[in-house]
Amino acid sequence: MKTLLKGGTVVSGSGLIQADVLMDEGKIQAVEAGIRDEEAELIDVTGKLLFPGFIDAHTHFDLHVAGTVTADDFETGTKAALSGGTTMIIDFATQYQGETLEKALENWHKKADGNASCDYGFHLAISDWNPSISKELEEIVAGGVTSFKLYMTYDEMYLNDKKIYQVLKRLKEVGGIAGIHCENMGLIEALVEEEKAKGNLSVSSHKKTRPAAVEAEAIGRLLKIAGLADAPVIIVHLSSGEGYQEVKYARERGQEIYLETCPQYLLLNESVYDLPGFEGSKYVISPTIKKEKDSTRLWNALLKNHIQTIATDHCSFTTSQKAAGKEDFTKIPNGMPGVESRPVLIYSFGVLEHNLKLEQMCRVLSENPAKLYGVYPQKGAIAPGSDGDIVVWDPEVQWTMSVENQVANVDYCPFEGTSVKGKAELVFLKGCLAAKDGKVVLEKTGSYVPRKSRMEL
Numbered sequence: 051m052k053t054l055l056k057g058g059t060v061v062s063g064s065g066l067i068q069a070d071v072l073m074d075e076g077k078i079q080a081v082e083a084g085i086r087d088e089e090a091e092l093i094d095v096t097g098k099l100l101f102p103g104f105i106d107a108h109t110h111f112d113l114h115v116a117g118t119v120t121a122d123d124f125e126t127g128t129k130a131a132l133s134g135g136t137t138m139i140i141d142f143a144t145q146y147q148g149e150t151l152e153k154a155l156e157n158w159h160k161k162a163d164g165n166a167s168c169d170y171g172f173h174l175a176i177s178d179w180n181p182s183i184s185k186e187l188e189e190i191v192a193g194g195v196t197s198f199k200l201y202m203t204y205d206e207m208y209l210n211d212k213k214i215y216q217v218l219k220r221l222k223e224v225g226g227i228a229g230i231h232c233e234n235m236g237l238i239e240a241l242v243e244e245e246k247a248k249g250n251l252s253v254s255s256h257k258k259t260r261p262a263a264v265e266a267e268a269i270g271r272l273l274k275i276a277g278l279a280d281a282p283v284i285i286v287h288l289s290s291g292e293g294y295q296e297v298k299y300a301r302e303r304g305q306e307i308y309l310e311t312c313p314q315y316l317l318l319n320e321s322v323y324d325l326p327g328f329e330g331s332k333y334v335i336s337p338t339i340k341k342e343k344d345s346t347r348l349w350n351a352l353l354k355n356h357i358q359t360i361a362t363d364h365c366s367f368t369t370s371q372k373a374a375g376k377e378d379f380t381k382i383p384n385g386m387p388g389v390e391s392r393p394v395l396i397y398s399f400g401v402l403e404h405n406l407k408l409e410q411m412c413r414v415l416s417e418n419p420a421k422l423y424g425v426y427p428q429k430g431a432i433a434p435g436s437d438g439d440i441v442v443w444d445p446e447v448q449w450t451m452s453v454e455n456q457v458a459n460v461d462y463c464p465f466e467g468t469s470v471k472g473k474a475e476l477v478f479l480k481g482c483l484a485a486k487d488g489k490v491v492l493e494k495t496g497s498y499v500p501r502k503s504r505m506e507l
Contacts, residue, residue, distance in 0.1 A: 052079075052089050053481060057096035058442065060432050063413040071100060073438035076480040081432055095442050098475065101412055102432050103137025103439030104393050105419040107173075108229075108286060108310065108361030111141050112161045116383040117374070121366040124162040124170070126459035127389060129490045130364075132168045133457040134390035135474030137439040137484075138429055138499065140419075142199050143172040147206070151176070151183060151190050159498070166496030168479060169439070171423065173229065175199035177206065179213040184220050191224045194500025196424045198228045199286070202268045203235035203336075211275055218281040225503040227422075229284035229310070232268035232293065233260065233337055242380060251378050253330035257323045260338040266292035273300040273307065282306035282504075284422070287363050289315045289337040291347030294356075308422060308507070309357040311348050313388060313395045314339055314464070316360075331372040332462055334382045335363070349404055352414070358422065358507055360396060360414045362388035366460040387458045391451065391465060393441070397472040424501035438481030447473045455488065 052074040060069045060081060070085040071078060109131075112123040122130065124141075131139050143158035145151055151174055158172050174195055176183070198221060200214055201207035209217065214230075221228055241259040245251075250258075269285060273296060276283045288294060288311045297307055314335065319342045322333040333339055351357050365385025375382030393415060400406035420430025427436050448471050449455075453463040477485035484492040 051091065052087060053478070054085060054087055054090035054092050055095045055100060055440065055442065056085070056092055057094055058098045058100040060100045061408050061412045062432065063409055063417040065409060071432060071440065073478065073481040076438055078432060078434055078436045078438050080434055093476070099408065099443040099445055100432060101135070101441040101443055102416045102430050102436070103441055103477070103479070104135045104415045105138045105140070105429060106131060106136045106361050106364070106389055106392060107140040107359060107419045107423055108363045109139045109141045109389055110363070110365040110385065113144070113365065118367065118371050118383055120385065121368050121371065121460045122364065122387070122458055124165040125167070125494070127364065128166040128168045128170065128496055129493065130390040130458040132477055132479065132485045132490050133488050135393045135441040135443070135477055136168060136389060137477065137479050138169040138171070138425070139389065140171045140173055140197070140423055142175045144175045145177050147178050149178065151186050155195065163498065165494060167484065167490055167493045168496045169499050170496055171425070171499045171501055173197045173199050175201070175207065176209070176217060179209060179217060184216070187220055187226065188224045191226045196226050196501050196503050198226055199231070200228050201231045202272065203231065203233040203238060208235055211271070214272065215275050215279050218276055218279040218283065222279065222281040227282055227284060227504055229286040230272055231287070232265055232272055232285060234264045234268045237264050237267065253328065253334065253379050253382070254323050255379050256334050256382070257320045257338050260336060262290035262292040262340055262344060265290050265337050266296055269293045270296040273297070273305060277303065277305055282308070284308040284310060286310045287312050287315070287337060287361070288348065288357070289344065290340045291344045294347055294351055308359070309351070310359045310361050311352070311357050312361060312363050313392055314386065316345055316348055316352070317395060317399055319345060328373070328376060331375065331382050332369070332464060333386060334372070334375070334379070334384055335386050336384045353404065353406060355410065358414065358418045360392065362392050364389035366458055368461050386464050387460045388464065390457055393474060394470045394472055395465070397443070398470040402471060418507055421505040421507055424503055424505070425499055426505055429499070438478055440478045441474050442476035444473050444475040445471070447471070449473065457488070457490070
C-alpha cells in the first residue's frame with residue numbers, strides 16, 4: 051500500500067528541505083515537492099520533521115552476564131527502540147570461549163529472528179582468538195557481519211595486547227572494523243582491592259575504581275596498537291575528556307578513529323553514585339559516568355563533529371537484579387536502559403539547549419551509523435530506493451519522562467521526572483506504520499540486515 055507524507059521538512063546530514071515523501075512496497079519512491087498520487091494514503095505532516103529511521107548501533111539484548119540475563123530481550127528491547135523512533139539496532143553477538151564465530155551468530159539469530167519489531171544486525175564480540183577464528187573472519191565478513199567488538203577488560207572477554215594487534219591486522223585484510231571497550235583491567239582490579247581493603251563496599255566506590263585515567267590509558271594503548279597495525283578503530287561509549295584527548299593526539303598522527311558516546315555521558319555526572327540508599331545502583335555502568343567537566347568536553351567534541359555516533363549501550367537490569375550487589379558494589383550488574391529515550395534526549399538537550407544542528411542530530415543518530423556499519427543508503431537516508439524507515443518528529447510536544455510511559459522491560463527510568471520536548475509521533479518501518487505516539491502498533495516485523503564494509507563519513 052502506498053503512503054504519501056505531505057508537507058513535512060525532510061532532514062538529512064547535509065540539510066533540510068521542504069518535500070513530500072512517497073512510499074510503496076517497503077521503499078521510498080519519491081522525495082520532492084508537490085507529489086500527487088490518488089492511490090496513496092495521504093498523511094498530513096505539516097510542521098513536522100522527517101528523519102531517516104534512527105539506528106542504535108550499541109545494544110545488549112538477551113545477554114547472559116553477571117550471573118543473570120538482561121531484562122530486555124529482542125522482543126521487549128526492539129519494541130522499546132521502535133517506540134522512540136529507532137528502526138534498526140545492532141546488537142552484540144557474543145562468542146563465548148571455545149565457540150566459532152558462526153556458532154555465536156547462530157545463537158543470536160535464535161534469540162532475535164521472529165521476535166524483533168525493528169530491523170537488526172549483529173556485531174561479533176570476539177573472546178577467543180586463534181588461527182581457526184582468524185581464518186573464519188573472511189567468510190563472516192563476506193556473509194554480512196562487518197563489525198566486531200573487542201574488550202580490554204572483563205575476565206571472560208578480555209583480549210591481551212598481542213591478540214588485539216593480531217585481530218586488528220586481520221580485520222584490515224578482510225574489510226572489517228573493530229569497536230573496542232577501553233578500560234585498563236589491571237588498574238580496575240587494583241583499585242577494587244584497595245576499596246575493599248578499606249571496607250568500602252557501597253555504590254559510591256564504583257566511580258573510585260573506574261576513574262577517567264582507567265579509560266584514557268586503555269584508549270592511548272589501543273591507539274598505539276592500532277597505529278602499528280595500520281588499522282581503523284571505533285572507540286565505543288567514550289565517557290571522558292581524558293580519553294578524548296588521547297584520540298586527538300592519535301588523529302594528529304593521522305590515524306583513522308571513529309568515536310561513539312552515549313546520552314548518559316553527555317547528560318549525567320558522577321554524583322549519581324552518591325544518591326541516597328541504593329539509588330545509585332541504577333547508574334552502575336562501565337565505563338562509569340564521569341565528572342561534569344567530562345560531559346562538557348564531550349559536548350564540545352560533538353558540536354565540532356569530532357564524535358561520529360551516539361548509541362545507548364542499552365543493557366537493562368531491574369532493581370531486583372541490581373540488588374545482587376547491595377552488600378558488594380562489584381556484584382551489581384553493570385548496565386542501564388536507554389534505547390527508547392536517545393532521540394528525545396538528543397533533541398531536547400542537544401538541539402534545543404546545546405545548539406546541535408538538526409543535520410548533526412541526523413548524522414550522529416542515523417546517517418553516520420548507517421555509513422560506518424555498512425547499511426547506507428538502504429538505511430540512514432530519506433531518498434528514492436532507501437527503505438521506508440521514517441520518523442515523523444513533532445518538535446513542539448512537551449512531556450515528562452517516567453517509568454509509567456516507558457516501554458522497556460525495566461522498573462525504573464534513569465531520567466525519571468525529566469521534562470523534554472519533541473517526540474516520534476509516527477514511526478514507519480519499511481513503509482508501514484509501526485509506532486504511533488510512543489506506542490508500538492506493528493510488532494515483530496523486524497528483519498535481519500546483512501551489512502557491507504563501512505563507507506567514508
